[in-house]
Structure formats: C-alpha cells, structure tokens
Amino acid sequence: MIRMNKEKKYHDLVKKSQDEYRNHPEEHKNTRIVLQAAPEGFCEEINLYTYWQGFGYAQGIPEIKYLLVAQDWGNLSVMKKGTAERIKAMNQGEKDVNYLDKKSLDFETDANLIELFKVLGYDSIANTRYADLFFTNFCLGYRAGKESGGMTKTLMMKDSGFFKELCDILEPENILCLGQLTFKCVYETLTGEKISSLKGFKDGYNTFIKQDEPIRATCGRVTANIYPLAHCGSMGTMNRNRTLKDDPRVKKDALFLQKGDWERIKTRG
Secondary structure (H helix, E strand, C coil), X not given: CHHHHHHHHHHHHHHHHHHHHHHCHHHCECCCCEEECCCCCCCCCCCHHHHCCCCCHHHHCCCCCEEEEECCCCEHHHCCHHHHHHHHHHHCCCCCCCCCCHHHHHCHHHHHHHHHHHHCCCCCCCCCCCCCEEEEECCCCEEXXXXXXXXXXXXXXXXXXXXXXXXXXXXXXXXXXXXXXXXXXXXXXXXXXCHHHCCCHHHCHHHHHCCCCCCEEEECCEEEEEEEECCCCHHHHHHHCHHHCCCHHHXXXXXXXXXXXXXXHHHHC
C-alpha cells in the first residue's frame, strides 16, 4: 500500500509542478530570469536532473540514501542534441541509455560530482544508475533567457512546497545541498526555521560547511540529515579553495577540500 501510495504521489507531484509553470508563468520570473516548464511530454520525472540519478523512481520506490539538491537546471535551449535524444530514449523505455555521455564530462560540475561521489563509495555515477541515489534541482523551472546567474532566494522558494512534498515522498536518509543558496532554501523549507537562527552560519559558509553539529529535519516518516556543501562547479570550487589556494594539496587537486567535506559525510554514515 505504501509503495502504491508513493507512486501515485510522485506522479501527481510531477504533473502539479509542471502545470504550475505552464499555468502561472508570471509567478516565476524576476528582472533577470524567466522560468518556464519543460516542453509537454519531455520531462516525465520531477526534474531533468533526475534522469541522471533517480530515473524510474516511481516504478521501484527504492529507499533513498542520498538526495542531491542543486539550484536550477539552466536553459533548455542550450541543451546538447545528444542529451535531449537520450532523455527521449529513456522515456521510451530504451535500456542501457544514460543521461550522460563521454562529452558531458567536459562540463566541470558533472565531472567533479563523479569524483566526489566516489568518496561516498559510488564508483561510477557517470554510467551507472544507483537505486539509492536521487538528483533534483530545488527550482523546478527552466530558464528561457539568461543561462546562469541572477537567481534569488525569493524565486527559488516559490518551489518550496513542491520540494517538501518530494522529500516526504522520497524519505531520504541524507540530503546533500550544492551551494549556499540551495542550502538556505532546503533548510528553511524542511525545518520551518530562518537561516539566521542557525548556529555558526554567520561565520561564513566555508567555515559552516566544516561544522560538526548535525542538521536534521523530518521527511515523511524519517529524520533526514542535511549537509551544506560547496557547489562543485568552477566558481564554487574557487570559493571553497579561497583561503587555501596556495596550499600544495589544493594546487595538486582542486577538489581536495571538497573531498574532505564529503568524507565527513561518509564518516557520519
């Protein structure tokens, strides 16, 4: 019964979130960003990011150990043709088709995520779908104009209700938040508390990432651990390394500090 209930709730949430963007476009824009729904029938999951890890969740309802949350997917108009073709093939039930291909590894965020998940024991998220992983962006709309930048907490939080519903369905053990803005939105959505009330947050995000105080929130029937992490794209990695940019370990491996952050997650279980 629980499995059937989750399947229906997930499909209903996918439809409801996409209908919101189609029916109320005026609610999802600011002076710099216009967000829209994916083309009808193109995205059959909660988010295009879910095609990487989490695809087919409703068919199996697996237990989710790690829910990865990023900010927003970006602009569909710059999607590589091969990516769109692979997503369509996955929708049509073709086996042995993955979200990424070898060329996708040119995108620094994806390449770095592959390395960071190795720290958690997932050897090849590039070409293997793991049942206990699920990826999504907090913002469920897709940019119609500017490819990056300009995102605000106000615009992100318009999807807070959808994100809370998703977490109540998935009941993840751990929630990994890429970047400060994403963490703020996840924390306030799931705890109902203001980020300003969080002990140590005012000391700076890089310092806060290293804190050992558990951050937990209720998701459905479980209590999830929430982890603030640096975004692993070029800018986020640069910011994470800012205070130790001349350290030989950082010069040798730009992900040195972030691997340490992810290692602490693994240590906590």
